[in-house]
Amino acid sequence: MSMRTLPTVLLTLGMVFGIAAPALADGAQVGADIHVAQTLGDRELTVIIRRVAEVPGPVHVDLVTHAGSPPGVVTVSVAAAGSPTSTAQVELGATPGFHAATVQVDRAGPWELRVDEATIPFVVPAVVASPWEKATYGGFVAAGLLLVVALGFAVRGRVGWAMVPAGGMIAAIAVAATAALLAPVIPAPPAPGAALDPTFDNVNDPYQRTSIADFSRPPVNLVPSMAGTDLRLNLTDSSSGRPVDDLLVHDNALIHLVVISPSGALRHLHPIRVAPGEYRARLNPEPGAHAIAAEIARRGGGVQLLRSSVEVTGDAKNRPMEGKAEFVTQVRPAGAPSTITARFGARNLQPWLGMLGHMIVVGPIVGGQPQSSQNYADARIWAHVHSMIPPTPGLPDKPDESVAAFGPDVPFTYSFPLPGRYLVWVQVERDYSIVTVPTVVDVPKGTDG
Numbered sequence: 001m002s003m004r005t006l007p008t009v010l011l012t013l014g015m016v017f018g019i020a021a022p023a024l025a026d027g028a029q030v031g032a033d034i035h036v037a038q039t040l041g042d043r044e045l046t047v048i049i050r051r052v053a054e055v056p057g058p059v060h061v062d063l064v065t066h067a068g069s070p071p072g073v074v075t076v077s078v079a080a081a082g083s084p085t086s087t088a089q090v091e092l093g094a095t096p097g098f099h100a101a102t103v104q105v106d107r108a109g110p111w112e113l114r115v116d117e118a119t120i121p122f123v124v125p126a127v128v129a130s131p132w133e134k135a136t137y138g139g140f141v142a143a144g145l146l147l148v149v150a151l152g153f154a155v156r157g158r159v160g161w162a163m164v165p166a167g168g169m170i171a172a173i174a175v176a177a178t179a180a181l182l183a184p185v186i187p188a189p190p191a192p193g194a195a196l197d198p199t200f201d202n203v204n205d206p207y208q209r210t211s212i213a214d215f216s217r218p219p220v221n222l223v224p225s226m227a228g229t230d231l232r233l234n235l236t237d238s239s240s241g242r243p244v245d246d247l248l249v250h251d252n253a254l255i256h257l258v259v260i261s262p263s264g265a266l267r268h269l270h271p272i273r274v275a276p277g278e279y280r281a282r283l284n285p286e287p288g289a290h291a292i293a294a295e296i297a298r299r300g301g302g303v304q305l306l307r308s309s310v311e312v313t314g315d316a317k318n319r320p321m322e323g324k325a326e327f328v329t330q331v332r333p334a335g336a337p338s339t340i341t342a343r344f345g346a347r348n349l350q351p352w353l354g355m356l357g358h359m360i361v362v363g364p365i366v367g368g369q370p371q372s373s374q375n376y377a378d379a380r381i382w383a384h385v386h387s388m389i390p391p392t393p394g395l396p397d398k399p400d401e402s403v404a405a406f407g408p409d410v411p412f413t414y415s416f417p418l419p420g421r422y423l424v425w426v427q428v429e430r431d432y433s434i435v436t437v438p439t440v441v442d443v444p445k446g447t448d449g
Helices: 005-019 131-155 159-185 200-204
Strands: 034-040 043-049 057-065 072-080 083-092 098-105 109-115 118-124 220-227 230-237 256-260 266-269 272-275 278-282 288-298 302-312 326-330 337-343 357-363 381-387 409-415 420-430 433-443
Touching: 034 118, 034 272, 043 109, 043 118, 057 072, 057 083, 057 109, 072 098, 083 098, 109 200, 118 272, 131 159, 220 288, 220 302, 230 256, 230 288, 256 381, 266 357, 266 433, 302 381, 337 420, 337 433, 357 409, 381 409, 409 420
Parallel strands: none
Antiparallel strands: 034 043, 043 057, 057 098, 072 083, 072 109, 109 118, 220 230, 230 278, 256 266, 256 288, 272 278, 288 302, 326 337, 337 409, 357 381, 357 420, 420 433
């Protein structure tokens, strides 16, 4: 290669690789809005933790109140390592809707958002470059520097010396190109907070080595008890007996708690976390045995449905308010898909818990009729069925409760596994009010008996 041709070749290579954009590996996700339903005393709230754009920086929080929630002032704060670092006061008005607050975080990692006595764990993510992204950038930067050195030697007529940095440049380009090509197929490390217990270290460096090979968790033990009008839930690990403090937000709640009174009234609550493994919800129940089912998602343990019952003493309270809807059903024999559609009359339903509607199914009930002394914890089948939000032109893909443009039909598909009579409740949101409509479904026997 002559002294005149080498600079031309080097310059051409530099222009080609300088213009080409590498396929960079994905860094850590910057997170998304977190919606968490909370039964805070007599208030049913939706707490929305908005996506954190940068750290240090603000965390924008929306508190969505629903019809029947008393007005008043609540304290919102964030805490890391136990001590609150930023606090704001939020005035909740008598009119249900959105109420905003802003608190500050100073670093990425595990945090707690506190709304009065409720605590919600969440993770402030860090934007971290993967080793493959660093190799891609580093390779092209090194190639550019070596190109300058090679051109300098070539211009001075030292072609032999120029070949050394030119070879290094080619090697650097090969490393960068290989890293860019392989990055999309290299598995990402387990995400702290979703598959791995988050710490400040692994959030800021998710590529650090970990000795954990199995992220699975054993089932959870549920022990309910009453303290006045509050239902207390104690969650422990069935293997170690330690408090369970690794629940994930599942369908916009840490716990979906269904409580059925002896007379067949349903409450769908979302207990607040007051300590590791300890949750609480205001119940105000009638006396007798109340059946409860807690739907949770544990980190590494999947979704679990925990069932139990609790005995309540004292004076009877009023039944929960029940709404009205027209039901159109296509009930098929046990084991085959049935369709249940609730019609609410107007296209003004709002998303609740990320869904258009919820259907709770309990049965077959003993004797075929609700009884005032019946404990529905004995029912063989409990199910929580969803009606998804349909895609609507002009509306966001994941609308929040501020959008009231859905319905009036809310369809559900469910295969009743056993013949008999089932108690069914459909729940939707309208005008920031949770509407619960009960019905009864009779399921015939299948052809196999």
